[in-house]
Amino acid sequence: xxxxxxxxxxxxxxxxxxxxxxxxxxxxxxxxxxxxxxxxxxxxxxxxxxxxxxxxxxxxxxxxxxxxxxxxxxxxxxxxxxxxxxxxxxxxxxxxxxxxxxxxxxxxxxxxxxxxxxxxxxxxxxxxxxxxxxxxxxxxxxxxxxxxxxxxxxxxxxxxxxxxxxxxxxxxxxxxxxxxxxxxxxxxxxxxxxxxxxxxxxxxxxxxxxxxxxxxxxxxxxxxxxxxxxxxxxxxxxxxxxxxxxxxxxxxxxxxxxxxxxxxxxxxxxxxxxxxxxxxxxxxxxxxxxxxxxxxxxxxxxxxxxxxx
Numbered sequence: 001x002x003x004x005x006x007x008x009x010x011x012x013x014x015x016x017x018x019x020x021x022x023x024x025x026x027x028x029x030x031x032x033x034x035x036x037x038x039x040x041x042x043x044x045x046x047x048x049x050x051x052x053x054x055x056x057x058x059x060x061x062x063x064x065x066x067x068x069x070x071x072x073x074x075x076x077x078x079x080x081x082x083x084x085x086x087x088x089x090x091x092x093x094x095x096x097x098x099x100x101x102x103x104x105x106x107x108x109x110x111x112x113x114x115x116x117x118x119x120x121x122x123x124x125x126x127x128x129x130x131x132x133x134x135x136x137x138x139x140x141x142x143x144x145x146x147x148x149x150x151x152x153x154x155x156x157x158x159x160x161x162x163x164x165x166x167x168x169x170x171x172x173x174x175x176x177x178x179x180x181x182x183x184x185x186x187x188x189x190x191x192x193x194x195x196x197x198x199x200x201x202x203x204x205x206x207x208x209x210x211x212x213x214x215x216x217x218x219x220x221x222x223x224x225x226x227x228x229x230x231x232x233x234x235x236x237x238x239x240x241x242x243x244x245x246x247x248x249x250x251x252x253x254x255x256x257x258x259x260x261x262x263x264x265x266x267x268x269x270x271x272x273x274x275x276x277x278x279x280x281x282x283x284x285x286x287x288x289x290x291x292x293x294x295x296x297x298x299x300x301x302x303x304x305x306x307x308x309x
Contacts, residue, residue: 014042162305163197167208169300177299180226180287185276188221188300198306200270207236207274212267213309217243219261219275219302222289226279227251231259237271256290275300
């Protein structure tokens with residue numbers, strides 16, 4: 001009764017009641033498209049003989065479950081007529097158009113204007129500028145542009161960078177590092193901040209303050225003719241050594257030697273710390289370093305990087 005290759009129905013008599021949970025379609029002698037349910041009740045559903053079923057009258061529920069794979073489009077229903085939404089339900093063209101209209105003028109990979117308030121001026125946020133790619137340090141960013149196109153806000157960090165605190169002991173040209181007195185640990189001078197990218201970090205009275213977190217230190221601590229010597233990063237707040245420097249001997253007749261402090265440490269609370277130095281022989285005036293008189297003298301040099309907060 002149905003031509004499977006063309007989906008055309010030929011006029012004929014009623015095929016009788018459909019099997020349980022099924023319906024039958026046929027064209028009666030007048031050419032009217034009819035539906036017959038399992039009780040034998042016939043209902044006209046539109047259409048005529050020798051005519052393809054229009055998409056407006058096509059109802060997948062009227063066809064046996066195994067007749068079509070409903071995840072695919074029937075030949076009379078081009079792919080553009082239905083679209084799968086986020087709940088895995090097919091939606092109509094009008095439903096899709098209504099959804100798309102919620103952000104008028106917004107196109108993929110294009111910029112759109114929004115009023116961020118405050119100044120009342122329109123700022124521009126580019127969809128392409130907020131993305132999660134392979135390298136979060138360089139590719140996860142948000143930019144806000146002023147009306148002249150300049151960037152007024154950008155949260156993009158420097159690729160691969162971690163916050164750094166760099167402090168030094170600087171003295172005027174020709175000034176020696178100071179007297180090194182043996183017998184106990186001595187606090188080294190730290191008086192200049194070269195870089196501070198760590199929120200909450202500071203330097204005052206030769207002491208460094210750092211917030212809770214995990215850090216790495218790389219420090220050079222100079223001395224002259226003090227024999228056996230070591231350096232420490234000491235936690236004044238917690239009364240404990242954080243990093244212990246290498247064992248060293250500085251006894252070469254007026255040559256500057258360096259103690260190295262390198263290591264990782266963690267702080268559970270905001271803490272104050274200092275660089276401590278101990279030698280076995282006292283050395284006046286230049287025990288903490290020999291002046292060169294070539295430029296500003298730099299003695300103790302400390303770099304601390306924040307690994308995590």
